[in-house]
Amino acid sequence: MTNQTTQTNDTAFAQAPAPDARRAMSHHLSGWLLASPIALVLTGFLLLPIIMIVVVSFWGATEFSIYPAFQFDNYAFLLGSEVTYRVFLNTFRYAAITWALTLLIGFTVAYFLAFHVRSLNWQIGLFLFCTIPFWTSNIIRMISWIPFLGRNGLANSTLLSWGVIDQPVEWLLFSDFSVILAFVHLYTLFMIVPIFNTMMRIDRSLLEAAADAGASGWQTLWNVIVPLTKPGIMIGTIFVITLVMGDFITVRFMSGSQSANVGRLISNDIALLQYPSASATAVILLITVLLMIATLLRFVDIRKEL
Amino acid sequence: MTTISKVRYSRRSMLKSGAAALTAAALPAPMVWGQESKNITLRQFGTGVSNLNEVAKKVKEDLGITLEMTALDSDSVTQRAATQPDSFDIADIEYWICKKVWPTGNLQAMDTSKIKNYDKIVGIFRDGKLTPDSVIAQGTAPHTVGFVDGPGGTSFADHETGWMTLIPTIYNADTLGIRPDLIGRPIEHWSELLNPEFKGKSSILDISSIGNMDAAMVCKSMGEIKYGDKGNMTRDEIDKTMAIFTEAKKNGQFRAFWKTFDESVNLMASGEVVIQSMWSPAITAVKSRGIPCVYQPLAEGYRSWGGGLGLSASLTGMELDAAYEYINWYLSGWVGGFFMRQGYYSAVPETSKNYMSANEWGYWFEGKPATDVITSPFGDPLAKAGEVRDGGSFFDRMGHIAAWNSVMDENQYMVRKWNEFIAA
Numbered sequence: 001m002t003n004q005t006t007q008t009n010d011t012a013f014a015q016a017p018a019p020d021a022r023r024a025m026s027h028h029l030s031g032w033l034l035a036s037p038i039a040l041v042l043t044g045f046l047l048l049p050i051i052m053i054v055v056v057s058f059w060g061a062t063e064f065s066i067y068p069a070f071q072f073d074n075y076a077f078l079l080g081s082e083v084t085y086r087v088f089l090n091t092f093r094y095a096a097i098t099w100a101l102t103l104l105i106g107f108t109v110a111y112f113l114a115f116h117v118r119s120l121n122w123q124i125g126l127f128l129f130c131t132i133p134f135w136t137s138n139i140i141r142m143i144s145w146i147p148f149l150g151r152n153g154l155a156n157s158t159l160l161s162w163g164v165i166d167q168p169v170e171w172l173l174f175s176d177f178s179v180i181l182a183f184v185h186l187y188t189l190f191m192i193v194p195i196f197n198t199m200m201r202i203d204r205s206l207l208e209a210a211a212d213a214g215a216s217g218w219q220t221l222w223n224v225i226v227p228l229t230k231p232g233i234m235i236g237t238i239f240v241i242t243l244v245m246g247d248f249i250t251v252r253f254m255s256g257s258q259s260a261n262v263g264r265l266i267s268n269d270i271a272l273l274q275y276p277s278a279s280a281t282a283v284i285l286l287i288t289v290l291l292m293i294a295t296l297l298r299f300v301d302i303r304k305e306l
Numbered sequence: 307m308t309t310i311s312k313v314r315y316s317r318r319s320m321l322k323s324g325a326a327a328l329t330a331a332a333l334p335a336p337m338v339w340g341q342e343s344k345n346i347t348l349r350q351f352g353t354g355v356s357n358l359n360e361v362a363k364k365v366k367e368d369l370g371i372t373l374e375m376t377a378l379d380s381d382s383v384t385q386r387a388a389t390q391p392d393s394f395d396i397a398d399i400e401y402w403i404c405k406k407v408w409p410t411g412n413l414q415a416m417d418t419s420k421i422k423n424y425d426k427i428v429g430i431f432r433d434g435k436l437t438p439d440s441v442i443a444q445g446t447a448p449h450t451v452g453f454v455d456g457p458g459g460t461s462f463a464d465h466e467t468g469w470m471t472l473i474p475t476i477y478n479a480d481t482l483g484i485r486p487d488l489i490g491r492p493i494e495h496w497s498e499l500l501n502p503e504f505k506g507k508s509s510i511l512d513i514s515s516i517g518n519m520d521a522a523m524v525c526k527s528m529g530e531i532k533y534g535d536k537g538n539m540t541r542d543e544i545d546k547t548m549a550i551f552t553e554a555k556k557n558g559q560f561r562a563f564w565k566t567f568d569e570s571v572n573l574m575a576s577g578e579v580v581i582q583s584m585w586s587p588a589i590t591a592v593k594s595r596g597i598p599c600v601y602q603p604l605a606e607g608y609r610s611w612g613g614g615l616g617l618s619a620s621l622t623g624m625e626l627d628a629a630y631e632y633i634n635w636y637l638s639g640w641v642g643g644f645f646m647r648q649g650y651y652s653a654v655p656e657t658s659k660n661y662m663s664a665n666e667w668g669y670w671f672e673g674k675p676a677t678d679v680i681t682s683p684f685g686d687p688l689a690k691a692g693e694v695r696d697g698g699s700f701f702d703r704m705g706h707i708a709a710w711n712s713v714m715d716e717n718q719y720m721v722r723k724w725n726e727f728i729a730a
Contacts, residue, residue: 065389083729087729147576150578151577151578153576173578174562174578255562256509256562256564257565257728260725264728268725271382272721273381273384
């Protein structure tokens with residue numbers, strides 16, 4: 001992205017009548033200089049590690065060591081195993097359900113904050129209120145569900161005392177339900193923030209115009225607000241999907257180790273010293289997630305909309 | 307500035323230790339070694355089970371050696387011993403891990419003539435026999451990976467050679483833990499783990515090498531599979547075992563799987579699970595919360611494990627001598643008593659006896675009813691007067707081992723199958 005900006009600047013200067021070529025030159029240079037710190041950081045801490053993972057994914061492994069090689073065994077095993085497909089499918093399922101729920105809740109909360117709360121102070125206050133759970137760690141917020149949902153937990157004992165159920169409900173904990181509940185709880189804020197942000201930028205006169213033109217509340221929502229909120233939704237979607245696709249600890253704790261997703265495959269491999277196989281899985285996961293994001297970006301040009 | 311002072315410091319300390327080494331070489335008196343070891347730091351790592359700060363504190367008091375300890379889970383322990391030989395001086399590992407790690411050459415064999423209490427080490431770790439007429443159990447029995455031919459030996463010897471790979475520290479016999487109050491009837495067989503009566507209330511540990519053996523104990527007890535060697539299964543045996551467990555999982559038999567000690571304690575204490583594979587100190591932890599929990603002896607016998615201290619191949623000179631001194635201290639009784647009062651066994655029980663009360667020795671080792679309250683070394687009451695240890699005496703428990711924790715020839719295949727089971 002940085003490169004692109006520099007280039008645009010560059011062409012702009014080149015096409016200009018060039019009142020001062022030296023000034024353009026120094027702009028060109030300072031552009032590169034300004035971009036270089038982030039470029040260096042990204043190269044060192046993002047690009048090189050990823051290259052390393054790709055390289056290792058072709059290596060071989062014995063039980064306690066790995067050795068350099070160029071072989072496709074890891075991929076052959078990975079792509080040839082029925083378990084891989086089942087686990088990837090399960091990961092997509094978690095991502096899709098979590099996405100739908102966080103979008104629904106996130107959009108509703110953001111809509112309420114942006115259009116129903118009139119005073120800016122209240123908006124900011126309530127928005128900060130949403131972030132309070134983030135004062136404790138991710139893991140603690142997740143684990144605190146376990147005693148709540150357990151067989152003899154708060155949820156079950158309350159339901160029992162109300163007479164709603166006569167037997168403790170088993171599927172509350174260590175099930176897909178609890179996994180998704182934890183995901184939604186952990187990641188809804190990542191949906192609220194960008195959606196709220198784009199909603200706040202919507203010009204209120206557009207809403208008035210829609211009302212003047214005779215649009216009902218739902219029509220305004222669907223034809224005006226939703227299209228204008230798309231970039232925010234897209235950013236939130238990218239957050240939620242990448243977080244859920246890459247997670248392993250939530251699935252492990254909330255399913256009581258009974259369900260698997262791709263992250264757990266990788267973590268199991270690492271625990272057993274099978275780094276090449278873990279790398280291969282990571283590469284496939286990375287490609288999958290990048291493809292998903294590329295597809296998402298086809299729908300909305302975030303750069304243009306921001 | 308800092309660099310200069312650092313250089314000066316290290317040069318001075320080199321001179322000092324050089325002089326000490328000269329003195330030591332000239333006057334090889336034990337007293338000199340004892341004093342020199344005061345400045346020595348040994349880096350030990352291992353599982354949380356035996357890497358306790360109390361041990362480091364006591365060794366500092368008794369020998370002056372500073373012991374830096376790192377506690378890791380068994381997978382990370384294996385990884386570290388195999389891949390980072392310079393990061394430790396002493397590896398506190400299990401015998402089955404030793405089978406994996408020894409071929410890397412990161413550990414050195416120990417001269418048993420330097421181990422004072424070698425002759426008193428329990429037979430399990432020497433010729434494999436607890437008593438002369440014991441039958442050796444299946445799996446990676448400690449004596450099969452306990453010796454090598456010489457200091458540089460790379461393959462394991464089948465007899466006592468005088469060169470030991472690991473000095474045994476603690477060991478125990480594992481079985482299923484149950485909640486007697488929630489089950490309300492006697493449990494006598496491993497097969498109960500898959501009994502539909504406990505649907506949604508049982509658990510097994512998600513560490514493939516151990517979980518797979520517990521699974522095999524269950525399948526054998528159900529009469530479904532006959533194993534040649536549970537500690538070294540064939541592909542066919544692995545397939546059949548995992549098929550039975552996958553079916554049980556799909557039927558909702560298991561509440562959860564656990565991977566860490568704390569998880570197993572919480573599952574049991576909260577009543578989510580009433581029967582599961584468990585480790586001895588986890589039972590203790592549940593009991594110390596005032597919740598009834600029994601380490602149930604079962605007809606088919608125990609699955610056993612043993613740990614030991616191994617020396618890094620890079621240990622030489624004074625550090626090596628200090629390490630021997632530490633190991634001799636380890637076997638001299640205090641540590642053994644400390645661990646036996648938590649329910650483990652020490653490699654040299656007779657020295658540990660000196661550090662236990664008659665009541666404690668009777669309860670933990672001889673299987674006699676407690677004459678007074680039994681407390682853990684940390685002060686939690688574990689048993690009232692009159693109670694007997696689950697499973698009875700040392701010889702009753704260690705004499706009924708069905709299999710040792712092990713590494714199988716088909717290990718990688720087993721791990722894949724286990725992952726399929728978890729993903730099923």
